[in-house]
Amino acid sequence: KNQVEQSPQSLIILEGKNCTLQCNYTVSPFSNLRWYKQDTGRGPVSLTIMTFSENTKSNGRYTATLDADTKQSSLHITASQLSDSASYICVVSAHDYKLSFGAGTTVTVRA
Amino acid sequence: DGGITQSPKYLFRKEGQNVTLSCEQNLNHDAMYWYRQDPGQGLRLIYYSQIVNDFQKGDIAEGYSVSREKKESFPLTVTSAQKNPTAFYLCASSIALAGPKNYEQYFGPGTRLTVT
Numbered sequence: 276k277n278q279v280e281q282s283p284q285s286l287i288i289l290e291g292k293n294c295t296l297q298c299n300y301t302v303s304p305f306s307n308l309r310w311y312k313q314d315t316g317r318g319p320v321s322l323t324i325m326t327f328s329e330n331t332k333s334n335g336r337y338t339a340t341l342d343a344d345t346k347q348s349s350l351h352i353t354a355s356q357l358s359d360s361a362s363y364i365c366v367v368s369a370h371d372y373k374l375s376f377g378a379g380t381t382v383t384v385r386a
Numbered sequence: 387d388g389g390i391t392q393s394p395k396y397l398f399r400k401e402g403q404n405v406t407l408s409c410e411q412n413l414n415h416d417a418m419y420w421y422r423q424d425p426g427q428g429l430r431l432i433y434y435s436q437i438v439n440d441f442q443k444g445d446i447a448e449g450y451s452v453s454r455e456k457k458e459s460f461p462l463t464v465t466s467a468q469k470n471p472t473a474f475y476l477c478a479s480s481i482a483l484a485g486p487k488n489y490e491q492y493f494g495p496g497t498r499l500t501v502t
Binding site: 364 | 390421426427428429430431444474476478484487488490491492493494495496498
């Protein structure tokens with residue numbers, strides 16, 4: 276069964292600090308990996324999409340990494356802001372219609 | 387929320403009633419999806435549609451029905467057969483099926499359905 280596991284489940288950081296979220300997956304065959312940001316009560320918004328051949332991708336203060344050999348990805352948030360408080364979802368797709376979603380990591384940024 | 391609208395934002399229904407959730411997109415996308423989100427779980431696919439007049443069951447289609455009569459519209463009906471209908475429902479669209487390609491999947495703002 277294709278699975279996506281995210282850690283930690285939640286974390287609290289101080290404004291201006293960095294943090295890293297983890298995503299491990301068992302989806303096979305792998306096609307691409309996506310990171311989404313979801314504000315409370317809203318729909319997810321895409322941050323990055325990475326294919327097998329990409330091992331890092333940035334979107335502003337967000338940097339995603341991918342190690343397709345170990346089936347691990349991380350999302351690094353640099354110089355966190357209050358607006359970064361949200362749930363971050365890792366999504367992995369195989370070579371079919373289906374996307375496998377992780378349960379998300381809830382990030383709370385405190386002033 | 388990128389050109390996808392869902393209405394209403396909050397919906398309350400009594401047990402045993404069918405209810406229809408609206409999803410409209412003006413992105414000219416062929417593919418549309420319905421997901422369900424429950425606390426502590428990843429999004430689960432209910433139904434998806436690759437093109438007008440075609441739709442396929444996802445992982446948790448039981449108790450739900452959809453139609454795709456127009457490209458821009460993909461309404462979801464939650465029937466009385468759905469055992470645990472209270473959830474946050476998300477509609478999404480992409481230019482074509484997002485799985486095997488790097489197509490961006492755009493989500494609507496969601497509808498929170500509460501059934502008592």
